[in-house]
Structures are given as C-alpha cells and as structure tokens.
Amino acid sequence: MINFTYYNPAKIIFGRDTEGEVGREVAKYGKKVLLHYGGGTIKKIGVYDKVVDALKAEGIEIIELGGVMPNPKLSLIQEGIKLCRDHQVDFILAVGGGSTIDSAKAIAVGVPYAGDVWDFYMNGAQAKEALPIGVVLTIPAAGSESSDSSVVTKEEGELKRYYGTHLMIPKFAILNPETTCYLPDYQTACGAADIIAHLMERYFTQVDHVDFTDRMIEAALRTMLSYTPLVLTDPKNYDHRAEVMWTGTIAHNNLLNTGRIGDWASHDIEHEISGIYDIAHGAGLAIVFPAWMKYVYKENKDRFVQFATRVMNVDFAIDQQEVIIEESIRRLEDFYVKIGLPIRLSDINIQEERLKEMADKTVLGRGTVGNFKKLSAEDVYKILKLAL
Amino acid sequence: MINFTYYNPAKIIFGRDTEGEVGREVAKYGKKVLLHYGGGTIKKIGVYDKVVDALKAEGIEIIELGGVMPNPKLSLIQEGIKLCRDHQVDFILAVGGGSTIDSAKAIAVGVPYAGDVWDFYMNGAQAKEALPIGVVLTIPAAGSESSDSSVVTKEEGELKRYYGTHLMIPKFAILNPETTCYLPDYQTACGAADIIAHLMERYFTQVDHVDFTDRMIEAALRTMLSYTPLVLTDPKNYDHRAEVMWTGTIAHNNLLNTGRIGDWASHDIEHEISGIYDIAHGAGLAIVFPAWMKYVYKENKDRFVQFATRVMNVDFAIDQQEVIIEESIRRLEDFYVKIGLPIRLSDINIQEERLKEMADKTVLGRGTVGNFKKLSAEDVYKILKLAL
Numbered sequence: 001m002i003n004f005t006y007y008n009p010a011k012i013i014f015g016r017d018t019e020g021e022v023g024r025e026v027a028k029y030g031k032k033v034l035l036h037y038g039g040g041t042i043k044k045i046g047v048y049d050k051v052v053d054a055l056k057a058e059g060i061e062i063i064e065l066g067g068v069m070p071n072p073k074l075s076l077i078q079e080g081i082k083l084c085r086d087h088q089v090d091f092i093l094a095v096g097g098g099s100t101i102d103s104a105k106a107i108a109v110g111v112p113y114a115g116d117v118w119d120f121y122m123n124g125a126q127a128k129e130a131l132p133i134g135v136v137l138t139i140p141a142a143g144s145e146s147s148d149s150s151v152v153t154k155e156e157g158e159l160k161r162y163y164g165t166h167l168m169i170p171k172f173a174i175l176n177p178e179t180t181c182y183l184p185d186y187q188t189a190c191g192a193a194d195i196i197a198h199l200m201e202r203y204f205t206q207v208d209h210v211d212f213t214d215r216m217i218e219a220a221l222r223t224m225l226s227y228t229p230l231v232l233t234d235p236k237n238y239d240h241r242a243e244v245m246w247t248g249t250i251a252h253n254n255l256l257n258t259g260r261i262g263d264w265a266s267h268d269i270e271h272e273i274s275g276i277y278d279i280a281h282g283a284g285l286a287i288v289f290p291a292w293m294k295y296v297y298k299e300n301k302d303r304f305v306q307f308a309t310r311v312m313n314v315d316f317a318i319d320q321q322e323v324i325i326e327e328s329i330r331r332l333e334d335f336y337v338k339i340g341l342p343i344r345l346s347d348i349n350i351q352e353e354r355l356k357e358m359a360d361k362t363v364l365g366r367g368t369v370g371n372f373k374k375l376s377a378e379d380v381y382k383i384l385k386l387a388l
Numbered sequence: 389m390i391n392f393t394y395y396n397p398a399k400i401i402f403g404r405d406t407e408g409e410v411g412r413e414v415a416k417y418g419k420k421v422l423l424h425y426g427g428g429t430i431k432k433i434g435v436y437d438k439v440v441d442a443l444k445a446e447g448i449e450i451i452e453l454g455g456v457m458p459n460p461k462l463s464l465i466q467e468g469i470k471l472c473r474d475h476q477v478d479f480i481l482a483v484g485g486g487s488t489i490d491s492a493k494a495i496a497v498g499v500p501y502a503g504d505v506w507d508f509y510m511n512g513a514q515a516k517e518a519l520p521i522g523v524v525l526t527i528p529a530a531g532s533e534s535s536d537s538s539v540v541t542k543e544e545g546e547l548k549r550y551y552g553t554h555l556m557i558p559k560f561a562i563l564n565p566e567t568t569c570y571l572p573d574y575q576t577a578c579g580a581a582d583i584i585a586h587l588m589e590r591y592f593t594q595v596d597h598v599d600f601t602d603r604m605i606e607a608a609l610r611t612m613l614s615y616t617p618l619v620l621t622d623p624k625n626y627d628h629r630a631e632v633m634w635t636g637t638i639a640h641n642n643l644l645n646t647g648r649i650g651d652w653a654s655h656d657i658e659h660e661i662s663g664i665y666d667i668a669h670g671a672g673l674a675i676v677f678p679a680w681m682k683y684v685y686k687e688n689k690d691r692f693v694q695f696a697t698r699v700m701n702v703d704f705a706i707d708q709q710e711v712i713i714e715e716s717i718r719r720l721e722d723f724y725v726k727i728g729l730p731i732r733l734s735d736i737n738i739q740e741e742r743l744k745e746m747a748d749k750t751v752l753g754r755g756t757v758g759n760f761k762k763l764s765a766e767d768v769y770k771i772l773k774l775a776l
Contacts, residue, residue: 001630003403015391209627212611212635219603239597242389247600259634
C-alpha cells in the first residue's frame, strides 16, 4: 500500500423523490444558477420540471444551457463560460449524466480563468478556483457526480483529454434510481460497462498489499455482474436500479483507489476511438478492456488469477495460471455480449484503416499510457489489432 | 434500500511518516490548539514529539490535556471545556485512539454550549456549533477518526452514552500504520473485535435490497478475519497493520451504512458491561455479539445464512439453515479465542449477580435497544445469560 490522501466532501442525497431537495442545496451556494443539461430526456421523464420548481421555490434565478452531447464538446463549454460571465452566474447545476457533468466541471474552472479552458486539459495549467457545482444524476455510468475529474473533446483535431482537481468535486449530488428506469437498454449496458471499467482500471495495479481495497472493488464488480442483467430483464425494478446507481458512484469517487495506482490505459485508448467514431464510451470500453487484458496479463499473473477466482469464479487447478486467466477474460466477454455490447471493433464496423492513427494519438503529448504496463504507441496498436 | 444522505468531508492522510503534516492541517483552522491525549504511549513511541514539532513549526500555540482513560470520563471532558474557554482555544487535536477522540469530540461541542455537555448525551439536546477537531490516530479500533459520533461515560451512576452530529466529524485524520506496530497483542485484538463489531452492527439489518453494501461489509469483514491473526503473529509488519488500520476507518465512516439501518444492540449492551466493570470495549463485544446472534437469528435466517456462507465460508447444504448459522457463530467464537479474547462473561470473572442491573440500565431512557430485533430489558437479560 502506498501513502495516500483521501478527501471527498460531496454530499450524496440518494433515493426516491429526492430531486425536490435541489433548491435548498443550491441556495446554500448561490442565487443565480446555470442549469446545464443534454437533450430532451430530462423533460420527458419529468426531472426538468421538478428541478426548475425546486429552484424557483427558493427564489433562484435560472440561466439555461442545454444541448450537451455525449463526449462533451469544447465549443459548448466555451459558450457556457461566456454565458456564466455575462450573467454573473454563481452556481452550476448539471442535470443528466457524465457528459453533462463533465461539461459543467469544465465551465466551472473556465469561468474564473483568464486563459483558454483547454489549457487545463492539454497544456498543464492548474485551476486555482472554480464555481461550485451541483448534480442531479439521471444516468449511472461515469461516476462524475462525486469525482474530481472530467473528460472533454476538442472538435478541432478530434482530441479527447482529461483534467482533474478537487475543485471539481460537486458540492452535492442527488441520485434517484427512479429516474434511471427510463434508460434504453443499450445506454444501461454502456453505463454498466463504464462502471465496470472504472473498477477494473483501479483493480489492475502493480502496487501490492492492497487486499482491503481489492476486496471492496471485487464487491462492486460482483454487484455489477449480478445486477446489470437483472436490470435489463426488468428495467423498472427500483431495487436493482438502486444497486447499480450506488455502485456507479462509489466506483469512481476514489475511495477504491486509496493506497494504489490505477492503470487507465484502456480509458485512454477508448477515448481515441470514441473521439473519432463517436461511439458510446461504454461500448468502446467493452471492446478495449478484454484486448488490453490479453496483452498485459503476463506482467502480473497473480493479480489476474485473483481477478479470475474472486470476481469471475474460475476455480480451475491453480497451477494452470494462463488457462485460468484466459477463461476469466472469455467470461468477461460473454458478460458484455449477454448485456448487448460489442466486444470487437469489427462488431461496430471499425476496420484496420485508422488503428495506427488512433494509437499515435493515444500517446500524443505523453509518450506512454497506462501504469500496470507502460504502453507505447506500438503497444497500443497491438492492442487495437487484438480488438479487431 | 432506504433513502439516505451520505456526507463525510474528513480528509484522510494515510501512510508512513505522515505525522509531520499535522502542523499544516491545523494551521488552516486555528492558532491555539488543545492537544488532547491519553497516557504516556504517544511519548514513548515518538508521536508526541513529532506532533509538537510540527505544530510549533507553524507557530501554533499548544495547551495540553492528557490523561484520557479508556471509556472517556465526563469529568475530564468538563475540565477540557473549561481549559478551552480559559485559553480561547480554537482547535482541538486528539492524538491517540477512540477514547481520546471521543473525549475531544465532547469537548468540541461543549465549549460553545451554555449548558452541561451531558445534555447532548442523555437529554436530547442538539449541538448547533462546535470547535473544529483533528486527529492523529495511533490505535485502529473505534473508527472515531472519521465518524460523526462519540461515546462518553458519566462516572456518577456509571452511565455510558452515545451522541452524534456531523459537527463532530474531524476535519482531518492522520493515520500512520507504523505507530500501531507498538500496540500490545491484547489491545490489537480488542481493536479488531471493535472494528468487526462495527461491521456486523451494520450488516445485520432488516432492510432488504442492500446487496452492494452487504458485499462491501463482507469485504471488510474478510479482511479483518484474515489480517488480525497475521498482525498478532508478526506485529511489526507494516503492510498487515495498514490493512487493519484502513479497514477500521471505513468500517465506521457510515459509507457502509448507506441505505440500511444498523442494529447497535450489542454495542448498547456492551457499554453497560464496560461501564460497570471497566473491561476493554472490544473484549466486551467479543462476549456480547455471539450471544446476541444466538438470541436473534430466527428473526431473519436468510441474512444469517448469507453471513455464514459469504463471510464465514460455511458451505453445508443450504436446507440446513440453523446448522449453517450455528456453525458460523461457532467459527466467529473460534476466531475470537484464536486472537486471545474472552467469549464468555465467566472468562472475565463476571457472574450472574449484576446481569439484571445491566439489562435494566441498557434500556434506561429508551425502552428498547436494537433494530434487527427490538430488545426489552428482559431480552437483554436473556442475552447476558447466554453470554455467561
């Protein structure tokens, strides 16, 4: 276990009919809010009205900015920053999923910053202040509702990059599993794959003596492997949606990263795929992760055997390490297929042609990606070939 | 799963050589600190000097109050409150274990309160403000370093009572597993039993659909069952001490209580035993918990079977529910014996004589204790008889 600091002051308000609490929470921080969201879903499922009513009941003035797309775009963020400055907004409320929250986080650090907000994502700038953020979550997936990070896409050059600071941790997040009962199956499955990926990125570490956090991650993984298929079978089941929603938050609030170093190469590689092809992040992860596992497992077979036995229930004789590991990867692929996700690039009609370009862009500006094994552009290319 | 709010802003600084950070952390909140501790151990193991040096390096003035005893006493707390008022202390730093932290928490709410601090613990008063608290933890056990609660003993009447408010959550807690390598075996074992009890109090709930938090608690319980014997075999092993120390914090920071209602009868019953006999809290819990389990398991056999199979590895045929459950309780008792703890009142020379008095005092002012099964004084008496 390595030394760590753990700090997560996000207040989580979880359960049925909790959206109405948003007014009181926002009122603690501001009087003029940027209401940030994506498409029309939040209006269709009634969340928009509940939020607006709760804000108005507290006398909070609302400036709206909808239109966030999956893989949130820098141009809309820049529009949001201008809007906040023009109207002297003092709080940003994201209503939706990870893309909306990540967009809100970028706006929050961008407003008080004199330069271009992209500096944080690409050029090493560090935020010194930020507007406070709140969240009403309707899609369990990204974990952004209590995390300290965000991912943004710059359209010019199709670049998708990450930035994190504790200033981005939302002040509160309201999670009502009822709002997730309306999610289409494919989106539910993609969200589950994202949550599972957040857990596996943390699980596959080269730091040893991390058994307690291993076991917590395993607990979360087993919950996801159990409940995702149940949710798809019976989408309106509140109890099962609640298991997935709460797991999604804990998967990414950094508790499960304490004392260890996560990998994150699969996320970096996937970002280049969805940066170019605009496929769902979760679907991309279901394709990349098994390929990554096949490519790197020899770097630490013990860890992969532990994953196979404790998470995937592979109980072959322990001296057959590679057989055990390969079986566990097959079971993970079977799981993705069962919940309706692609597991190969060819499943989504991506062929060889731009693999080299994606591999080069993955390591652009950083030389290598990943910590479990440091991957060069050549390594990433081989992983993408395995994923074909 | 029931609706819940989860909020824990305590900053955890964990790892080797972390005590030196205490100065910078305290300086964020105050300039004059009450340095609160127990006996001479923190001086013997060098923690006292490190803390004082770090505080002085930041120009922080120190007022000292040592002498906290296990089961922290109201009289010393009142002395601390007076000291803080007289010297206009603006921060309380607890260095030690749960008793010291609980004493510090009581002082923190007592200083700005016009009435008697015992009002919070016995008479339903609610704190409106508190001095900020920080912790340097040297004994993993109580989980008080990031919890919102404390337990205090009033000498007159031998009354031990609980009070909790988010105002009591420490601003920071510094955890260096190295400092726990000096703990005597018995104290290590008692601390482990306390951590395990915090987990089991949360585990045994009548709320259903709490599988994710079940699995997280099971992860923590299995960590404790694995590493406590290893720590006793090789007390100076940092990695094993680290597993126990981090588990101890998470066991009691309320994450594992989200969406569920814990029981807490065993804690309430034990408080009366250690209130009268001044035995270690953890030893008392090793005695009370198995007796409580035997008395209540018929209220929800499924939950106890899940505990038996997932935590205690009992894999008998599933139609023998009572056989499975009784075996799991025997295995838990065997574990306590293995780590050197008593499992019967008679093991620590407590006989029948004051059981009735303890049972009556357990429910005094509240009618019943526990949530898994509401226990009357008569029920508590029967549990104490089972523990003889």
